[in-house]
Amino acid sequence: MSARYEYSDIKACMLMIMASLFWSGTFITGKIGAIQFPPFTFAFLRFFFAVILAFPLAMILEKDKWKLSLKELPAVFLIGAFGFLGNNVLFLTACRYSSAVNLASIAASCPMMTAFLATLWLKETMNFKRFTGIILAFTGVLLVLSGGDILRLKEMSLNFGDVIQTIGIVLLAIYSILSRKIGRNYSPIVIVAYGLLFSMFAALPLMIMEHPWTYLLNADLSGWISVLYLSFLGSVMACFFQQIAIKRLGASRTMAFMNLIPVFSVILAVIILKEPVSITQIASIGLIVLGVFLNAGTRTSPIGHGHVVPVENR
Secondary structure (H helix, E strand, O other), rough: OOOOOOOOOOHHHHHHHHHHHHHHHHHHHHOOOHOOOHHHHHHHHHHHHHHHHHHHHHHHHHHHHHOOOOHHHHHHHHHHHHHHHHHHHHHHHHOOOHHHHHHHHHHOOOOHHHHHHHHHOOOOOOOHHHHHHHHHHHHHHHHHHHHHOOOHHOOOOOOHHHHHHHHHHHHHHOOOOOOOHOOHHOOOOHHHHHHHHHHHHHHHHHHOOOOHHHHHOOHHHHHHHHHHHHHHHHHHHHHHHHHHHHHHHOOOHHHHHHHHHHHHHHHHHHHOOOOOOOOOOOHHHHHHHHHHHHHHHOOOOOOHHHHHOHHHHH
């Protein structure tokens, strides 16, 4: 596979569906790992194992085009600071204080937030079709999370973890904007690899302050599985697919697929945990899918015309 490639809208959408599937498992695995590792240690381990996969993948896909000059590093590191280091550390910290439902509910605001920022910064168009799609998907997500009674969300008690998660989601929205605006000249896997590398080194001194050796020795198999899941699927593969989609679809259209995360959570719960599914949940999933379809089917920003820019042209 060469860096000289373009993805059709359909392929980019399929990749984001897969990314949403991978991310749907991060709320559970994040909760498991957060019990056994402090936040910066957890984040460093996630970045460390992710780098081990990301750079060989970049070398294979980009051949000799994966190296960046010192002049190019700040732009890619800036993207990593928001999307990998900031968002992930805050998410893993929030996992220690908040419930999976609260975390998912707050994360559901990310597509709307990204659409708003993309309209301001990237001049992406916000027509009636896209606006309707965003509202439908957001309503469907709230119905899934509330079990069909949105008024139940009023009973959610906000805590320190919810505030941290909110800040993390803001950083994630900014990350998607930066990826579209700054990162369009770089290969998707290169952005992911160097962003993870920056985040790993940035998290290292913070991890040392947590005296991690005690936690590392006492962690059980479930803790290490959560680290590997977040590293390989939640970080490298999901973010690689996301970067491809951002270049093709634009920031807000790509982030609309995050609304599918609770859909996959329900499906996984039915298949793996044998949990029952209600008519309300099925109808809510239908709303989400319709909203994502309306949003993803509308072209947005003229930046880069949505194409992946060949590395040799950067």
